[in-house]
């Protein structure tokens with residue numbers, strides 16, 4: 072080993088974790104998570120989010136990361152470069168690099184909203200930054216991210232195009248880290264109740280302070296664009312519609328009518344506003360506040376039929392352990408959707424459950440078509456957009472998948 076001839080490590084942190092023999096493999100492969108079971112012992116007494124050196128069983132330096140005493144993911148790695156300190160400059164550099172990677176997306180003037188930092192996949196475990204025009208919504212999901220909140224906010228605030236930064240750390244994963252949920256203004260202006268963003272010539276209102284996630288489903292941007300095609304005169308059903316992202320896209324594409332279903336009345340209210348904001352026909356829209364599972368059944372019982380159906384449910388399974396129950400949920404709604412689809416009609420169906428692989432999702436959808444006694448073809452496989460990248464050493468970052476299916480008969 073080349074490392075063996077070097078000094079054990081040049082400690083930049085006061086504390087270190089020593090791995091059990093043979094457990095350095097994932098670290099060497101640059102996987103950013105170190106589970107508690109891999110750790111033989113801790114030297115020093117690192118606090119929540121403190122930086123620790125990671126050493127193999129022989130004491131050789133491997134990486135540097137953030138200690139999280141309460142989480143099964145005991146250390147999230149910041150760097151594999153022994154000369155790179157974890158300090159304010161580190162966060163400014165990583166943020167800058169991550170944001171620069173998005174330039175291609177924004178330069179075209181296509182959108183002024185995107186995910187600027189996608190946590191582990193951008194070298195900043197636990198840190199999410201979403202851009203909504205001149206505002207930024209931030210989620211700090213891990214002990215390490217929390218420890219460096221000041222540095223992260225200052226680095227973001229220093230950017231020329233930022234008027235306000237708002238925290239949306241109201242997510243349950245923080246509890247696994249022993250952190251309370253938190254929301255509020257972090258810097259600059261408080262975002263208004265509705266921030267207007269641009270996306271491929273359409274405009275959407277986003278409630279950064281209380282909307283779902285950080286306000287908008289940025290990860291569906293490219294699919295909203297796809298959903299504008301082939302819509303001429305279509306009767307559309309948008310289930311799990313949220314603030315009408317797909318509704319507006321379908322109308323812009325020429326849809327004759329769109330029925331949008333969601334369990335959240337506030338989300339659909341903003342959906343109505345989004346239709347008006349784009350000068351599209353409010354009369355073409357119907358908004359139903361309901362449980363989509365029950366409503367799809369009701370529509371089936373009434374023998375309703377649609378030319379295009381969009382199914383974009385919330386996450387049913389975060390992990391593979393919950394996959395069974397989630398699979399039943401996906402099967403159920405996709406089966407109903409196939410029955411509601413006219414021959415020749417298209418189904419846009421999605422899963423954002425990390426615990427359901429693309430292969431399994433495809434199987435579930437195939438099973439649903441079979442049980443619905445419908446012949447269908449996959450026209451397209453869909454996934455994450457470029458601002459939600461999946462870094463190759465962190466496959467866990469892959470969560471969104473979708474299919475465009477066509478009912479043949």
Ligand code: SAH
Nearest residue numbers: 288291311313316333334335362363383385
């Ligand atoms: N397609 C949307 C995002 C959908 S997110 C977009 O592109 O913006 C999932 C949505 O499902 C959320 O709006 C949530 O309120 C809604 N939802 C969750 N459970 C539901 C249920 N059982 N019935 C109907 N809607 C539900």
